Amino acid sequence: MDRNLPIGIFDSGVGGLTVYKALHERLPNERFVYLGDTARVPYGTKSLATVERYAVENSRFLAAHGIKLLVVACNTASALALPAIRAAVKVPVIGVIEPGSRAAVDAAQDANIGVIATEATIQSRAYARAITSMRPTGQVFEKACPLFVPLAEEGWADSDVARNVARDYLSEFTNTSLAALVLGCTHYPILRDVIGETVGSNVTLIDSGAATARDVESLLESSALTHDALSLYQERELCDDLDHFYVTDAAERFAKVAERFLGSAPSILEAVEIWGHDELRTH
Amino acid sequence: MDRNLPIGIFDSGVGGLTVYKALHERLPNERFVYLGDTARVPYGTKSLATVERYAVENSRFLAAHGIKLLVVACNTASALALPAIRAAVKVPVIGVIEPGSRAAVDAAQDANIGVIATEATIQSRAYARAITSMRPTGQVFEKACPLFVPLAEEGWADSDVARNVARDYLSEFTNTSLAALVLGCTHYPILRDVIGETVGSNVTLIDSGAATARDVESLLESSALTHDALSLYQERELCDDLDHFYVTDAAERFAKVAERFLGSAPSILEAVEIWGHDELRTH
Numbered sequence: 001m002d003r004n005l006p007i008g009i010f011d012s013g014v015g016g017l018t019v020y021k022a023l024h025e026r027l028p029n030e031r032f033v034y035l036g037d038t039a040r041v042p043y044g045t046k047s048l049a050t051v052e053r054y055a056v057e058n059s060r061f062l063a064a065h066g067i068k069l070l071v072v073a074c075n076t077a078s079a080l081a082l083p084a085i086r087a088a089v090k091v092p093v094i095g096v097i098e099p100g101s102r103a104a105v106d107a108a109q110d111a112n113i114g115v116i117a118t119e120a121t122i123q124s125r126a127y128a129r130a131i132t133s134m135r136p137t138g139q140v141f142e143k144a145c146p147l148f149v150p151l152a153e154e155g156w157a158d159s160d161v162a163r164n165v166a167r168d169y170l171s172e173f174t175n176t177s178l179a180a181l182v183l184g185c186t187h188y189p190i191l192r193d194v195i196g197e198t199v200g201s202n203v204t205l206i207d208s209g210a211a212t213a214r215d216v217e218s219l220l221e222s223s224a225l226t227h228d229a230l231s232l233y234q235e236r237e238l239c240d241d242l243d244h245f246y247v248t249d250a251a252e253r254f255a256k257v258a259e260r261f262l263g264s265a266p267s268i269l270e271a272v273e274i275w276g277h278d279e280l281r282t283h
Numbered sequence: 284m285d286r287n288l289p290i291g292i293f294d295s296g297v298g299g300l301t302v303y304k305a306l307h308e309r310l311p312n313e314r315f316v317y318l319g320d321t322a323r324v325p326y327g328t329k330s331l332a333t334v335e336r337y338a339v340e341n342s343r344f345l346a347a348h349g350i351k352l353l354v355v356a357c358n359t360a361s362a363l364a365l366p367a368i369r370a371a372v373k374v375p376v377i378g379v380i381e382p383g384s385r386a387a388v389d390a391a392q393d394a395n396i397g398v399i400a401t402e403a404t405i406q407s408r409a410y411a412r413a414i415t416s417m418r419p420t421g422q423v424f425e426k427a428c429p430l431f432v433p434l435a436e437e438g439w440a441d442s443d444v445a446r447n448v449a450r451d452y453l454s455e456f457t458n459t460s461l462a463a464l465v466l467g468c469t470h471y472p473i474l475r476d477v478i479g480e481t482v483g484s485n486v487t488l489i490d491s492g493a494a495t496a497r498d499v500e501s502l503l504e505s506s507a508l509t510h511d512a513l514s515l516y517q518e519r520e521l522c523d524d525l526d527h528f529y530v531t532d533a534a535e536r537f538a539k540v541a542e543r544f545l546g547s548a549p550s551i552l553e554a555v556e557i558w559g560h561d562e563l564r565t566h
Contacts, residue, residue, distance in 0.1 A: 039323070040322070045321075045324075046321070046322060046532050046533055049532075050532045050533070146433065146437050147437055147439070147444075150429065150433040151430070156430070160447060161430075161444055161447045161451070164443060164444045164447065165444055168444070249332075249333045250328065250330045250333070253402075271330075275558065
């Protein structure tokens with residue numbers, strides 16, 4: 001494996017840019033290839049079979065591009081499709097569920113943990129299972145918050161509407177005395193302030209992106225896959241031309257939302273088609 | 284053409300059920316085949332090329348099923364893809380833009396008309412062009428209201444959140460003295476009460492579904508395509524087993540939202556795959 005290959009990242013759309021940002025900050029010497037499946041976003045309301053199919057197509061596209069490691073930034077794909085992805089590509093694959101769960105356990109110890117995510121992620125119980133496997137005691141409370149995604153995408157993160165929705169979704173946590181709350185969807189960090197206000201400052205908010213970046217760093221080091229041009233990219237900026245961004249549709253809209261999420265739009269952004277190739281073989 | 288074939292209806296998802304309901308009420312003697320493209324919903328944030336591709340695949344699926352007429356219930360597909368659909372199938376095709384525009388012109392005459400719809404529909408200017416072609420004077424004001432779709436789908440239609448979002452989106456109509464407002468997305472009739480409260484009772488709300496059902500009735504009569512078993516289905520109920528519903532994903536979720544929209548879930552609901560066949564030929 002060439003240690004100077006880029007790291008692949010995919011998400012159902014633009015939300016995974018929060019994970020890209022965390023990776024970029026922690027690993028300034030690495031280059032990234034990001035794929036946002038904007039033609040088929042969102043995944044969080046779709047079935048296991050469909051999420052698996054989309055996730056495998058995305059992973060194969062990035063693998064064919066030449067990457068040394070694949071980060072599944074999408075919580076829904078991480079919750080539902082990791083086994084299918086690992087069977088489909090040869091590079092190491094890291095999802096966001098396990099790092100996020102570990103960060104929550106580190107913060108909460110044996111106290112209660114809340115998880116908010118898409119419908120599909122909550123239904124999979126992936127976070128609850130991961131957290132429970134890491135510690136013997138302490139409860140896990142899960143809640144799907146589907147409106148948070150469009151609120152983040154449409155620029156309503158800092159609004160009374162977002163505050164009202166957050167109050168409605170999170171009211172059931174009031175009597176659960178949470179120590180930590182996992183932001184189990186890549187869009188939710190955009191609403192961090194509103195969510196934090198609503199649950200109160202006693203609850204530590206866990207952003208899977210930062211935790212995932214730490215795991216990626218460890219894996220690169222232990223596998224001798226760290227980029228060897230250590231000083232080459234020290235002065236890098238987010239979205240500069242060393243990172244390559246692909247979307248499956250509507251690049252213009254992606255660039256606009258990226259600007260809202262990151263403060264800058266990708267220098268290199270390309271629309272691609274990634275489907276249909278499998279059907280050639282199976283029909 | 285066999286006049287006793289069913290009428291095909293497709294939508295990006297569950298929203299087109301409001302059009303199905305209007306058709307069912309106006310044409311109780313007809314049977315319907317509905318396709319909701321739930322694996323790729325929503326269309327309203329996607330590009331022209333992608334919406335065309337999805338719309339053509341949906342239309343071919345329904346045409347292959349055997350239908351006498353195709354209703355494109357999705358406003359976004361009607362706005363962007365009617366020429367592509369008409370080139371792809373042999374049955375008559377009716378979209379919702381023209382009927383909705385005509386109903387708005389009937390209601391408003393020369394006074395101002397507002398149009399609310401998805402981003403893609405508003406960007407296409409399909410409603411503004413249709414309305415302007417039907418009357419020489421009177422202005423058209425358009426506004427994308429992307430959050431209305433998830434609010435309707437997630438059951439927030441009657442909430443303070445919906446009222447706040449409506450106030451924000453519709454405030455720019457305050458000084459435009461509208462006579463009519465087109466609900467230019469199949470989800471928006473679900474929010475009719477909140478939208479009506481917000482714009483005031485002087486503004487007539489135009490639901491394309493009812494207007495489309497009238498056009499379908501006229502076309503069936505003028506083409507001698509009316510079902511000839513006139514009394515057979517007189518006592519029909521919504522979603523009974525004479526109508527067949529297909530979805531491309533997550534049938535369970537579709538049934539749940541259908542129940543919210545129609546008060547009943549489809550008797551016959553099937554998940555199908557409709558993609559990939561085209562790629563066989565083009566790759």
